[in-house]
Amino acid sequence: MLCESPELLAEASYFDHAAITPLREEARTAMCELAGDMGNPSSVHSVGRRARCHVEEARESIAELLGARPSEVIFVASGTEADNLALKGMALARAEQGYRRLLLSAVEHHSVTDAATWLASYRHDVFGVDLDVLPVDQAGRVELSAVRERLHQSDIPLLITVMAANNEVGTVQPVAELADAAAAAGVPFHVDAVQAVTHMQLDFSHPGITTMSVASQKFGGPTGIGVLLARRDAPLVPLFHGGGQERGLRAGTQNVLGIVGMAAALQVAVARQADETARLVALRHKLITGLHKVCDDVIINGPEKATEGADSPVLPGIVSASFPGCEGDALLMLLDGKGISVSLGAACTAGVAHASEVLLAMGVPEPQARGTLRLSMGHTTTPQHVDDLLQALPEAVERARLAGLA
Numbered sequence: 001m002l003c004e005s006p007e008l009l010a011e012a013s014y015f016d017h018a019a020i021t022p023l024r025e026e027a028r029t030a031m032c033e034l035a036g037d038m039g040n041p042s043s044v045h046s047v048g049r050r051a052r053c054h055v056e057e058a059r060e061s062i063a064e065l066l067g068a069r070p071s072e073v074i075f076v077a078s079g080t081e082a083d084n085l086a087l088k089g090m091a092l093a094r095a096e097q098g099y100r101r102l103l104l105s106a107v108e109h110h111s112v113t114d115a116a117t118w119l120a121s122y123r124h125d126v127f128g129v130d131l132d133v134l135p136v137d138q139a140g141r142v143e144l145s146a147v148r149e150r151l152h153q154s155d156i157p158l159l160i161t162v163m164a165a166n167n168e169v170g171t172v173q174p175v176a177e178l179a180d181a182a183a184a185a186g187v188p189f190h191v192d193a194v195q196a197v198t199h200m201q202l203d204f205s206h207p208g209i210t211t212m213s214v215a216s217q218k219f220g221g222p223t224g225i226g227v228l229l230a231r232r233d234a235p236l237v238p239l240f241h242g243g244g245q246e247r248g249l250r251a252g253t254q255n256v257l258g259i260v261g262m263a264a265a266l267q268v269a270v271a272r273q274a275d276e277t278a279r280l281v282a283l284r285h286k287l288i289t290g291l292h293k294v295c296d297d298v299i300i301n302g303p304e305k306a307t308e309g310a311d312s313p314v315l316p317g318i319v320s321a322s323f324p325g326c327e328g329d330a331l332l333m334l335l336d337g338k339g340i341s342v343s344l345g346a347a348c349t350a351g352v353a354h355a356s357e358v359l360l361a362m363g364v365p366e367p368q369a370r371g372t373l374r375l376s377m378g379h380t381t382t383p384q385h386v387d388d389l390l391q392a393l394p395e396a397v398e399r400a401r402l403a404g405l406a
Contacts, residue, residue: 035257
């Protein structure tokens with residue numbers, strides 16, 4: 001139960017924080033305190049007004065922490081919904097004005113790439129949205145010169161979308177420079193910041209950023225709640241209808257418990273960000289050093305060294321490691337049998353037997369991509385958890401290689 005404060009994930013050798021990180025105690029407490037007094041924020045009676053007050057207090061807190069105005073905070077159900085509202089909402093609005101080309105990087109999350117693909121296939125005779133994919137280098141980073149060139153072609157893009165940091169390899173993108181380039185070209189810019197919030201410096205007030213997506217479960221808040229930060233002048237068409245909530249952009253009764261829990265988790269995560277970054281940088285170094293010792297042919301995908309500064313090329317909590325001669329799914333199951341949780345890549349594509357599109361876009365050979373694990377750490381990860389993983393890994397790699405030869 002929510003209010004019984006379970007510590008299972010906190011104690012486990014859990015290396016899938018990039019999918020979901022354990023609920024912070026502060027978020028659980030805030031939600032439990034409110035659970036017995038929760039009305040509909042749209043109701044005008046006293047119970048409804050109290051609920052509305054909780055929502056607006058959370059909105060103000062989240063806005064301040066992310067460099068936004070309260071009116072720019074749109075509550076949604078997930079980071080996926082936030083990305084869909086940004087892309088589809090802006091694309092449909094701008095397509096009506098004659099803009100057709102949608103710029104996106106080759107390493108976006110599926111919530112972006114699938115939404116973009118839908119836009120390109122839906123009523124193409126009417127909307128005519130065309131995808132223009134930005135290539136990345138071997139580290140998974142977009143080339144600014146290529147972005148500027150594409151932004152200033154004769155057919156002005158309807159929008160550009162580039163994630164702040166990749167969810168599979170952790171590579172950080174030059175968000176500020178991209179925002180400046182988009183502003184200079186007069187093109188709306190969407191930033192998928194789901195993986196990046198509380199793990200790198202982000203400021204929605206930076207000119208040129210039009211929308212930004214955030215998901216609560218990535219920093220210790222509850223699942224089922226997220227935010228789309230959207231400028232007041234962002235050209236957005238709502239995807240849901242049936243109520244005037246959230247500036248008329250997201251109809252439906254607000255998730256009061258989720259909103260309050262998210263705000264509490266974000267408050268704690270931001271306050272501890274500097275210390276937590278330093279801790280995770282040290283853990284990442286310990287993990288990568290250990291990986292090279294226990295498996296001398298391991299390959300680290302993306303930037304290998306994280307730093308504590310704002311210029312770190314990679315998030316401190318994510319390591320993408322390839323094990324030649326292994327299938328990633330075999331490694332995952334062997335480690336799971338030892339009580340160690342890892343992932344192959346994005347949790348949203350789990351169970352799909354193909355190489356990571358992100359790694360392929362980075363130029364990683366397909367066999368190497370298929371033998372890759374994502375090892376992601378967070379606020380409950382300890383040095384002992386890293387030691388447990390490193391101790392279990394050699395046997396798992398050996399057995400996975402033997403299975404591949406069978």
